[in-house]
Amino acid sequence: MYARSSTVHARSSAVDAGITYIHDTVWPGLTELDGYVGLSLLVDRQTGRCIVTTAWDSEEAMHASRRTADTYRDHAAEILGGSPTVDEWEIAALHRDHRSSPGACVRVTWARVAHENVERAVDGFRLATIPALEELDGFCSASLMVDRDSGFGVASVTFDSAEALRRNRQAMEELRSATIRDAGAEILDECDCDLVLAHLRVPEMA
Structure with missing residues (x-):
C-alpha cells in the first residue's frame, strides 16, 4: 500500500472553502481512478496547516494518478492560498x-x-x-x-x-x-x- 500527502499552510479564512472543495470535488474525482483506496483530510485551524492524504493499492497506481492529483492539488492550493508540499510514502x-x-x-x-x-x-x-x-x-x-x-x-x-x-x-x-x-x-x-x-x-x- 502507498500514499501521497499534500500539505498546504492555508489562510485561516480559506480553510472552510478548501474543505468543501476537497469533499465535493477531489474525493469523488479520485474515487474513479484505478487503485484508489481512500482519502483523509487533517486540519490544524490554529496554524492553517491542511494535510490531504490519498491511499493507493500499489506504487504504480499512485504514480498513474499524478496528473489528475496535480490538477486537483493546484486548484485546492489556489483556494487555500498556500503552496503545497508533496510527499509519497509506503504505508x-x-x-x-x-x-x-x-x-x-x-x-x-x-x-x-x-x-x-x-x-x-x-x-x-x-x-x-x-x-x-x-x-x-x-x-x-x-x-x-x-x-x-x-x-x-x-x-x-x-x-x-x-x-x-x-x-x-x-x-x-x-x-x-x-x-x-x-x-x-x-x-x-x-x-x-x-x-x-x-x-x-x-x-x-x-
Missing part, C-alpha cells in the same frame, strides 16, 4: 481499533532515522508502539508511512476527541521518547489536527 503499518467519529483528533509526528534503521523502526512501531496505544482510553487508530530510501517517516495517531488526546499526552510523550531511544529517530515536527475527512478503505496492516 508500513496501519491499525484501526474502531472507526473515527466527528470530533476525532490526530497527533502527527514527522521523523527521520538512518537508512539502515528503517526496518527496525517499522518493527518497533508495529510490535511495541501499536500495542501500547491500544491501552490508551479513546485511542482510535494509528498509521506509519515511510520513505525507506531517505529514512523519513510520518506517524499518525487518532483519538476519539481532542480531550482524549489531551488526557493521553503524557503517555504519548513517553512513547515518543521510547521510539527515539530504540530506533535512533530524530523528531522533525509534530502537530495536532482535526480529522475533517476520513474515507479510507485501507486493509489492516499491523
Whole structure:
C-alpha cells in the first residue's frame, strides 16, 4: 500500500472553502481512478496547516494518478492560498481499533532515522508502539508511512476527541521518547489536527 500527502499552510479564512472543495470535488474525482483506496483530510485551524492524504493499492497506481492529483492539488492550493508540499510514502503499518467519529483528533509526528534503521523502526512501531496505544482510553487508530530510501517517516495517531488526546499526552510523550531511544529517530515536527475527512478503505496492516 502507498500514499501521497499534500500539505498546504492555508489562510485561516480559506480553510472552510478548501474543505468543501476537497469533499465535493477531489474525493469523488479520485474515487474513479484505478487503485484508489481512500482519502483523509487533517486540519490544524490554529496554524492553517491542511494535510490531504490519498491511499493507493500499489506504487504504480499512485504514480498513474499524478496528473489528475496535480490538477486537483493546484486548484485546492489556489483556494487555500498556500503552496503545497508533496510527499509519497509506503504505508508500513496501519491499525484501526474502531472507526473515527466527528470530533476525532490526530497527533502527527514527522521523523527521520538512518537508512539502515528503517526496518527496525517499522518493527518497533508495529510490535511495541501499536500495542501500547491500544491501552490508551479513546485511542482510535494509528498509521506509519515511510520513505525507506531517505529514512523519513510520518506517524499518525487518532483519538476519539481532542480531550482524549489531551488526557493521553503524557503517555504519548513517553512513547515518543521510547521510539527515539530504540530506533535512533530524530523528531522533525509534530502537530495536532482535526480529522475533517476520513474515507479510507485501507486493509489492516499491523
